[in-house]
Amino acid sequence: MKRLFLLILFCVVLPLPLFAATTPTEKIQQVVDSVLDVLNRTDIDYATKRQQVSGMVQCQIDIDSMSQRTLGIHWRSATEQQRKIFSGLFVQVLEMTYLNRIEDYSGGKVDYLQERVKNDKAIVDTQFVSDKLQIPVQYKMLHGDRGWQIYDVVIENVSLVRNYRSSYGDIVRKEGFDGLFAKMENKLAEQKLSGAVQ
Amino acid sequence: MSPVRLFVLIVIVLFGAVGTVWSQDVTAKVRPSITAPDAFDADFDDFDDDFSDEQLPLISDPLEGLNRGVFWCNDKLYVYLLKPVARGYRVVPRPLRRSVGNFFSNLTTPVRAVNALLQFKVKATGTELGRLLVNSTIGWGGLLDPAGDALGWQKTNEDFGQTLGVYGLRSGWYLVLPVLGPSSVRDGVGILGDQLLDPLLYTNLTDAQKTAAAGLKIINRLSLDPDSYEGIKRDALDPYLFIRAAYAQHRLASVSK
Numbered sequence: 334m335k336r337l338f339l340l341i342l343f344c345v346v347l348p349l350p351l352f353a354a355t356t357p358t359e360k361i362q363q364v365v366d367s368v369l370d371v372l373n374r375t376d377i378d379y380a381t382k383r384q385q386v387s388g389m390v391q392c393q394i395d396i397d398s399m400s401q402r403t404l405g406i407h408w409r410s411a412t413e414q415q416r417k418i419f420s421g422l423f424v425q426v427l428e429m430t431y432l433n434r435i436e437d438y439s440g441g442k443v444d445y446l447q448e449r450v451k452n453d454k455a456i457v458d459t460q461f462v463s464d465k466l467q468i469p470v471q472y473k474m475l476h477g478d479r480g481w482q483i484y485d486v487v488i489e490n491v492s493l494v495r496n497y498r499s500s501y502g503d504i505v506r507k508e509g510f511d512g513l514f515a516k517m518e519n520k521l522a523e524q525k526l527s528g529a530v531q
Numbered sequence: 532m533s534p535v536r537l538f539v540l541i542v543i544v545l546f547g548a549v550g551t552v553w554s555q556d557v558t559a560k561v562r563p564s565i566t567a568p569d570a571f572d573a574d575f576d577d578f579d580d581d582f583s584d585e586q587l588p589l590i591s592d593p594l595e596g597l598n599r600g601v602f603w604c605n606d607k608l609y610v611y612l613l614k615p616v617a618r619g620y621r622v623v624p625r626p627l628r629r630s631v632g633n634f635f636s637n638l639t640t641p642v643r644a645v646n647a648l649l650q651f652k653v654k655a656t657g658t659e660l661g662r663l664l665v666n667s668t669i670g671w672g673g674l675l676d677p678a679g680d681a682l683g684w685q686k687t688n689e690d691f692g693q694t695l696g697v698y699g700l701r702s703g704w705y706l707v708l709p710v711l712g713p714s715s716v717r718d719g720v721g722i723l724g725d726q727l728l729d730p731l732l733y734t735n736l737t738d739a740q741k742t743a744a745a746g747l748k749i750i751n752r753l754s755l756d757p758d759s760y761e762g763i764k765r766d767a768l769d770p771y772l773f774i775r776a777a778y779a780q781h782r783l784a785s786v787s788k
Contacts, residue, residue: 430766437757451575465757490784491777499589499776500769516768524765 357455357474358448360481364393365443365459372439383432390431395475395482396424402484403497407505415510422517429524441466455481589779590715592705601707602771608710609760617753630674631751636686637666637673642728646689650697655687662686688785691728692721696786705775710749713778 355363371377371385400420401408408416441463449456453476461468471487485494504513592598620628640663647655665678678684695717696702703716714722726732731741767773 426766426768433762433766437762449575454575456575489781491780495589495780496773496776499779500767500772503772504769513768520766520768 355480356448357450357457357472357481358445360393360474361457361459361472361483362445364389364483368435369438369441369443372435382435386435387428387432391424391428392479393483394424394427395477395484396420396427398475398482398484399423399427399494402494403501404505405498405502407502407510411510418514419510422514422521425521426517429521433524437466438463440464443470453477589776589783590702590705592775594704594706598705598707599771601709602774605707605710605712613749613753617750620750620754623754625755628751628754631747632755633666633670633676634673635748635751637663637670638730639725639728641730642691642725643687643689645728646691646694646725647687649691649694650689652687652689655689658684659687690718690721691724692718692782693785694724695721696782702779702782705779713774715778715782718782 367389368386371382371389374382377385397420400416400423403423404411404416404419411419438461441461444460444462445457446460447456447458455474455476457472457474459470459472461470469489472483473485473487473492474481475484476482485492487493501513504516508516640659644656644659644663647659661682662676662678662684665682665684666673666676669675670677679686692715700717702718706714706716706719708714708719708722711722731744734741736744763773764770
């Protein structure tokens with residue numbers, strides 16, 4: 334319940350005043366800063382951090398566009414129900430992947446290098462810098478009802494969505510949607526298990 | 532047999548098997564010349580591609596069965612030998628391990644400089660030569676990187692696989708090489724070419740010593756890596772597919788830069 338409340342707070346209430354004039358870079362900045370703020374806090378434990386970050390990121394992602402593009406050609410042949418199942422699982426997989434990485438990104442900072450906007454599309458180039466790593470990270474964004482939303486992250490020239498598209502496409506071709514969903518469910522269950530052990 | 536020779540042998544065997552395709556690749560798949568659109572539009576074209584339904588495979592992989600076999604072996608090698616050793620080696624303080632990395636990297640400057648030149652990247656060639664000069668002298672024989680840290684001359688990353696790509700050669704089939712991991716027919720040949728530019732080949736070291744140096748280089752690199760392979764294995768539905776796609780994308784971008 335508390336989680337739901339937080340989600341509503343982050344997705345609906347907080348961004349409201351920002352709708353009007355938020356540029357893509359500002360949007361990324363807000364998300365990244367608020368995530369880093371949580372990560373760098375010392376007064377809350379790891380589980381709480383994960384929970385808080387999860388709400389923040391989920392509502393900044395354009396999950397429909399991402400799902401559609403990840404399935405690509407298979408999206409069209411999918412039934413309405415399959416699409417729904419996929420989006421539901423996919424958002425969890427993305428969240429899991431992201432949350433598993435956040436520890437790597439603790440204690441770093443983000444430089445904003447460049448912003449390019451073309452109609453309803455935007456590309457924001459950033460660089461993540463910490464004492465261990467220096468990684469170029471590019472955000473691709475779309476403008477929709479909820480302002481600018483992220484739909485792809487390109488890390489060192491590797492687009493996350495393209496990677497998913499290639500991998501998932503292969504799985505759908507060989508094992509069908511059922512095979513893909515089973516793999517996604519397995520992965521999520523496996524993670525919950527290892528999370529519980531931690 | 533030294534790992535280098537073993538590797539050469541394996542590659543030759545593999546290429547023997549795919550030789551016919553390779554020669555087709557050379558002649559038939561020369562890239563159309565690009566009319567240098569500016570980077571702004573190029574990136575947005577990418578964007579539009581993403582929204583098309585076109586689903587070109589990033590790289591063709593007719594040897595998937597064999598590749599998965601090698602991938603499995605590499606995984607075991609990594610999990611049960613290389614990584615535990617690298618973890619133990621982490622007792623060496625991080626700055627020192629970075630210096631070891633710097634040293635090896637300085638040593639392989641010829642690889643990057645020659646390939647930059649072969650790709651007509653004059654500035655990158657100059658940067659590499661400048662780095663060699665500065666880091667070999669005031670950088671304590673390459674242990675430190677004052678050229679990058681103080682002068683801002685960042686290391687470039689050119690290799691022969693990229694050079695062949697710039698000359699219009701497509702990657703060809705995806706290959707997972709023993710120990711070395713993801714590669715392609717083109718990039719495998721590239722690795723062979725780069726070996727010839729590695730000064731270590733021309734030293735008086737014995738085979739055993741060269742093997743030890745190559746081993747140290749791998750362990751040192753793994754010790755500095757923030758467990759990225761473990762991350763992929765944990766997150767990806769199928770790590771083989773994920774790494775293949777990432778490799779293909781990464782190489783495409785390296786060649787077009």
